[in-house]
Amino acid sequence: MKRAAGGRRRGYAWLPDQHGAWAMLAVPFLAGTLLAPRPGWAHALLFAAWVLGYVAVFHAQQWLRLHARGLRSARRHGRPAVVFGAAFAAAALPLAVPHPWLLVVALLAAPFVAVNTHHALRGRERALVNGLAAVVPACGMLPVAQRLGGGAVGAAWAPALACLLYFAGTVPYVKTMIRERNSRAYRRGSAAYHAVALAVAACLSPWLALPFAAYLARAAALPGRGLRVPVVGAIELACSAALLLTLPLTF
Secondary structure, rough: EEEHHHHHHHHHHOOOOOOHHHHHHHHHHHHHHOOOOOHHHHHHHHHHHHHHHHHHHHHHHHHHHHHHOOHHHHHHHHHHHHHHHHHHHHHHHHHHHOOOHHHHHHHHHHHHHHHHHHHHHOOOOOOOHHHHHHHHHHHHHHHHHOOOOOOOOHHHHHHHHHHHHEEEHHHHHHHOOOOOOOHHHHHHHHHHHHHHHHHHHHHOOHHHHHHHHHHHHHHHOOOOOEEEEEEEHHHHHHHHHHHHHHHHOOO
């Protein structure tokens, strides 16, 4: 248990308090759904399975991390892992029967989940590599959602790459605002990455240059200004929303 203000005890939340992760889960999937020729109920079921699976894996990884250290606090993650895992199976199985290719998608995502699990066991969830490994399967959900709605897989790679460019950039950028806010190397690396991302995005579509120019500006100008964490999160949510609005209008 944790203590809240005034000394009262409160339980641990079952949903991870990770706003950036929620945006990363939602934006590529929703973009793929909007780009699909025939979006339908299957998208709602797949999105539910996607979110439930993420939360189940989160709690399972935290249970493994704490259990490996012999900590009793691991128990608080056991029940959520089982409950969300069962809910994930209930949502995923009805989709896997008519769409068995989704099982191949799950296998392709497994190595990235393994990387995240390895870092969780070592207590290094904030590592740069760990963050980047989480971005890849999240952005891969864009072609999955588009294919589920009857879209051509080949048509989805450009918007998926745009998502990957943005969300991969959020990993070093957010570090420059919080944990690595005093690191000049991180600031320079983040700004350099965003400059390259802007060039690549502009090659995908001139319209993408607009949001990616804003992403570069915030990566170059905001670190070191002492913004509070809620403000940083609000800016990233706005940036994610801008990408979600731009992709269906571009592709």
